[in-house]
Each structure stands twice: as C-alpha cells, then as structure tokens.
Amino acid sequence: MRKSAAAELVRSRRLLTGYFAGLGVVMAVWGARMPTVQDAAEVSTGGLALVLLAAALGMVAGLQAGGRLARPARLPMLLTGGGIALPACLAVLGACRSLESLLAAALVFGIAHGVLDIAANAAAVRCQDAHGRPLMGRLHASYSLGALLGAVLAAATGHIPHTVLFAAVATCAAAAAVATTRLTRTVASPALDAGNHGAALSSDEQKGLSGRRMWLLGALSAATLLGEGAAADWAAVHLHGLGATAAISAAAYAAYSAAMAAGRLAGDRLTVRFGALAVVRTGAALATLGFATGLAGSTIAFALLGWTALGLGLSVTIPSLITAAGVGGPRAVATVAVTGYVGLLAGPALIGALASVTALPIALLLPALLAGAVAALAPKGLEKPTP
Numbered sequence: 001m002r003k004s005a006a007a008e009l010v011r012s013r014r015l016l017t018g019y020f021a022g023l024g025v026v027m028a029v030w031g032a033r034m035p036t037v038q039d040a041a042e043v044s045t046g047g048l049a050l051v052l053l054a055a056a057l058g059m060v061a062g063l064q065a066g067g068r069l070a071r072p073a074r075l076p077m078l079l080t081g082g083g084i085a086l087p088a089c090l091a092v093l094g095a096c097r098s099l100e101s102l103l104a105a106a107l108v109f110g111i112a113h114g115v116l117d118i119a120a121n122a123a124a125v126r127c128q129d130a131h132g133r134p135l136m137g138r139l140h141a142s143y144s145l146g147a148l149l150g151a152v153l154a155a156a157t158g159h160i161p162h163t164v165l166f167a168a169v170a171t172c173a174a175a176a177a178v179a180t181t182r183l184t185r186t187v188a189s190p191a192l193d194a195g196n197h198g199a200a201l202s203s204d205e206q207k208g209l210s211g212r213r214m215w216l217l218g219a220l221s222a223a224t225l226l227g228e229g230a231a232a233d234w235a236a237v238h239l240h241g242l243g244a245t246a247a248i249s250a251a252a253y254a255a256y257s258a259a260m261a262a263g264r265l266a267g268d269r270l271t272v273r274f275g276a277l278a279v280v281r282t283g284a285a286l287a288t289l290g291f292a293t294g295l296a297g298s299t300i301a302f303a304l305l306g307w308t309a310l311g312l313g314l315s316v317t318i319p320s321l322i323t324a325a326g327v328g329g330p331r332a333v334a335t336v337a338v339t340g341y342v343g344l345l346a347g348p349a350l351i352g353a354l355a356s357v358t359a360l361p362i363a364l365l366l367p368a369l370l371a372g373a374v375a376a377l378a379p380k381g382l383e384k385p386t387p
Contacts, residue, residue, distance in 0.1 A: 008186045008189045008192070009127065009130055009131055009186075009192065011183060011186045012123070012127045012130075012186040012187050012189070012192065013127055013131070013135060013139075015180060015183050015184060015186065015187070016120060016123055016124050016127060016139055016187070017138075017139060017142045018142075018176065018180070019079060019083065019116075019120050020120060020124075020139050020140065020142040020143040020146065021142040021143065021145060021146035021149075022083070022146060022173050022176060022177075023086070023113075023116060023117070023120065023143055023146065024142070024143040024144065024145065024146025024147035024148075024149070024150060025146045025147070025149055025150035025153070025169065025173070026086055026087055026090055026150065026169060026170075026173055027113070027147060027150070028146070028147040028148070028149070028150025028151045028153075028154065029090070029150045029151075029153060029154050029165065029166065029169050030090055030093065030109075030166075031232075032150065032151050032154035032155065033154050033162040033165065033166070034048070036161075036162040037093060037094065037096070037102070037162060040096075040097060040162070040163075041096055041097050041098055041099060041101075041102055042097075043099050043102065047099045047102075050099070050103060051099070051102045051103060051106045052106070054102075054103045054104075054106040054107045054110065055106040055107070055109055055110040055113075056110060056341075056345050057107065057110065058106065058107040058108060058109065058110020058111040058112075058113070058114065059110035059111070059113050059114040059117075059341065060110075060114065060338055060341065061110070061111055061114065062110060062111040062112060062113060062114020062115040062116075062117070062118075063114035063115075063117065063118055063334050063337050063338045063341070064114075064334060064338065065111070065114070065115060066078065066114055066115040066116075066117070066118030066119055066122075066330070066334060067118055067330050067331040067333065067334025067335065068330075068331065068334075069115070069330075070118050070119055070122040070330035070333075070334075071330070072126065072187075072188045072192075073188050074188075075119055075122060075123050075126075075184070075187045075188050076181075076184035076185050076187060076188050078115060078116070078118075078119035079116070079119050079120065079123065079177075079184045079187065080177055080178070080180075080181050080184055081115070082112055082113075082115045082116030082119055083116065083173065083174070083176070083177030083180075084174045084177045084178065085108075085112040085115075085116075086109065086112040086113055086116055086173070087169065087170035087171075087172075087173035087174045087177075088170060088174060089105055089108050089109035089112055090109065090166050090169060090170045090173075091166050091167045091170035091171075092105045092108075092109075093105045093106065093109060093166065094162055094163040094165070094166030094167060095163060117337065118330060118333060118334050118337065120139075121322050121326075121333055121337065122326075122330040122333055123187040124136055124139050124322075125322065125323065125326030125333065126187065126192050126326075127187065127192060128323065128326075129192075129326070130192040133268070133272060134267070134268040134271040134272055134276075134319075134323070135268060136268070136319035136320070136322060136323050137263075137264045137265070137266075137267030137268040137271065137315075137316055137319040137320075138264065138265060138267075138268050139319075140264050140318060140319045141261050141264030141265045141267075144257055144260050144261035144264060145261050147257060148254070148257050148258065148261065150169075151254075151257075153165075153169075209324075209325065209327060209328035209332050213380070213381060214325065214328060214332050214335055214336065215335075215339070216377065216380055216381045217321050217324055217325050217336045217381045218335055218336045218338070218339025218340060219339065219377075220317070220321055220374050220377060220378065220381050221317075221318060221321050221336050221337070221339055221340030221343070222339050222340050222341075222342050222343030222344075223343060223370035223371070223373055223374050224314050224317045224318055224321070224340070224343070224370075224371075224374060225318070225340045225341065225343040225344035225347070226343035226344065226346075226347030226350075226366070226367055226370055227287065227310055227314050227347075227367035227370065227371060228314070228344055229343065229344045229345065229347040229348045230347055230348060230351055230364060230366075230367045231252075231253055231256040231257075231307060231310065231311065232253060232348070233348035233351075234348060234351055234352075234360070234364065235249075235252035235253045235256060235307050236249040236250055236252055236253060237249075237360065238252065238303060238307075238360055238361070238364060239251075239252045239300060239303055239304070241360060242298070242299065242300050242303055243300065244300045244303075248300065248304075251304070252303065252304060252307045253307070255304055255307055255308045255311070256307045256308065256310060256311035257311065258308075258311070259307075259308045259309070259310075259311035259312040259315065260311040260312065260314065260315040261315075262312065262315070263283070263311070263312045263313075263314075263315025263316055264315045264316065264319065267279065267315060267316035267319060267320075270316070271316070271320070276316075276320040276323065276324070276382050277378055277379060277382045277383060279316050279320070280316055280317050280320050280374070280375075280378045280382060281375045281378050281379075283312070283313040283314065283315065283316050283317065284313060284314070284317065284371045284372065284374040284375035284378065285313070285371075285372070285375045286309055286312065286313035287309060287310050287312075287313025287314050287367075287368070287371035288313070288368050288369070288371040288372040288375065289309075290305065290306060290308075290309020290310065290312075290313060291306045291307070291309055291310040291313075291364075291367065291368045291371070292306075292365065292368045293305075293306060293309075294306015294307065294309065294310075295361045295364055295365060295368070298361070310367065310368075310371070313371060314371065314374075317374060318340070320382060321336060321340075321381070321382075322336065322337075324381060324382055347366075347367075350366070351363045351364060351366060351367075354366065
C-alpha cells in the first residue's frame, strides 16, 4: 500500500474515533441532565415520556434516511452535517421551556442522531475493510468512553445550569465538526477502495446479504441492545432494591459501561485471533451465566459483578453484527440498527411490565435469556456462507 494511502487510512480512523467519542459525550450529557430539562420546562413524567418517544421516532426516521443516503461520496457531508446538527439540537433542547418546544426539538435531535449514527458506522465498515483487520470494536469503545466522559462531566457540573452545559458541549462538538470538515473527505477517498476492501469476503458475501440473514442480524442486535437498555434504566433501581446507597446504585451502570469499553478495546485483537463467531458466542455465554449468577446471588456484591459480566460479555456483539451487516451496504446496516434500537427502546418498558407482575430480579432474567439466544443463534448470522 502506498504511503499516502496508508496515511489517509490512519487519518480516517482517527477522525471516526473522534466522531464516535463525541456522539457518546453528547448522548450521555443529554441523558444525565434530563431531569433538569424536565423541571425547567415543567413537564410531567408522562410528558417526558412523549419527549423520549419523539426522539426515538426521529432516530428511526434518521436511521432510515441515513441508510438511503450513506453512499461513499456523501459520507463526508453526512458526518459534518450530523456533527453540527446533533450538538446544535442539544443546545436548543437546553433552552426549551414548554412541552411543545421539547417535542419538536427532540424529534429533530433524534433525526440528527440517526443520520450521524449510520454515517459513522457506514464509514467505519468502509475504513475497516480498507485496513483489512477488525477496527469496529475499538471505534465503538470510543463511543463507550465518550459516554463515560459525558456522564462524569454532567455529574461534575451539577451546580451549573443545564442550559450552560448543553451550550458549552454543543459549541465544542460543532466546532470540532467544522474544524475537521476537510479531513472527512478521507472516508470517501479512493484509498479506502484500493485497500483490502472485499478481500476477505466470499463471492456470495460480496453480492450482499440475504433478507433472512439481515433480519436475523437485526434480531440479534435487538436482543443485545435490550441488555444495554436494561442496564441504563434498571441497574441502579436493582441495586437500590438490594439496599445499596445512591452512590453504589449509580456505580452499577458505571461498572457495566467500563466493562463494555474494556471488552471493546480488546475485542478487535480477540476477533483477529479467534474469529468473530467464537468471540461473540463466548461473550454472550459469559453474559448469560455471569448476569444470572449476579441476580441469583441477591447481594450488592453479586449484583455488581452480574452487571459487569453483562457489559463485558455483550461488548463485542454489536461491532461484530454491524461488520456482518456491512457487506450488504448502508441500507443493511440501517436495517440492523433500526431493529436493534427497537430492543434498546422497548426493552426497559418490557422489563418494567414483567417486574410489575413478578419481581424485578425475575424480570431482569430476560436480558440473560436473550444473551443465551445470541450465543445459540450467532452461527447463523456470523458464519460466512460457503461459496
């Protein structure tokens, strides 16, 4: 590979690392300060649920639009546009003082999130193929680390009005997107076509994904992201129910996030050595056994270990599923992402419904069971079809 082409690959990888990390920061800051947004706009719990629904509907629309638009030549525009629009919407959300304005801003925020998510993942698949080795885990780890940074930032600035925090984060993120506008051209560079793109794929894979396999990848994504939604919404509640203090209860999701980031950082090297299928199946089995044991232990220590095992075990699944969907192009990536987000958005509500008729520890067995299903069905989604 020519030195100039190799340099462009390095620049594109660094650029995407920054985009994934920035996306994590913005989403974590928004989620962590949501109660203050609710208070400032004097919105009820039901009203806040409508705001979150508007953001979710916008994201689905953005993912679908991104899947149609994310051709190589358009990726620089989508990255820069999304990188400016998403933080700008965050600033607008901070300034909203009514339910109506929140609903409108949340809808556009979701659209920008969906478009940027697809553009970043489509560019990541392209960059990974050109490198000829797994990179997706490392890029998704940068999102996890960015989310961790955003959560810490939101906690450390609790004494500052959320409007100021949102505006500051938005200014920094949008400025970074503008400053790297020229650099985004590297993700559309012919160097990424001239690398190892497609070299490791069978002839059947290069023709794209079958509809059946694509929907299976989507189902596996939904099963995985349901666990992530459960961690975000129920981990602290679970620990609190066991008698943990507020600080220790909050540490449950931090432990989950840290374990996921660590697993993703190591995931690419493990995938090279053992293959994506073996790593995903082993991780999913760890998530099933570790989380079920944590729930059965009925103590704070066991619960923390259980959430840690769930994060570590599921860490490599989404990067591997996105990589597998990437052979079908941006639309396949969008389909898998949309289906996955159904699990992320609907999962916590489903767990809550189950908990209302049983008990929370029993309802939380659902992510463990679905992780087991991922381990069982991963071969059908991740094994390369025979030529």
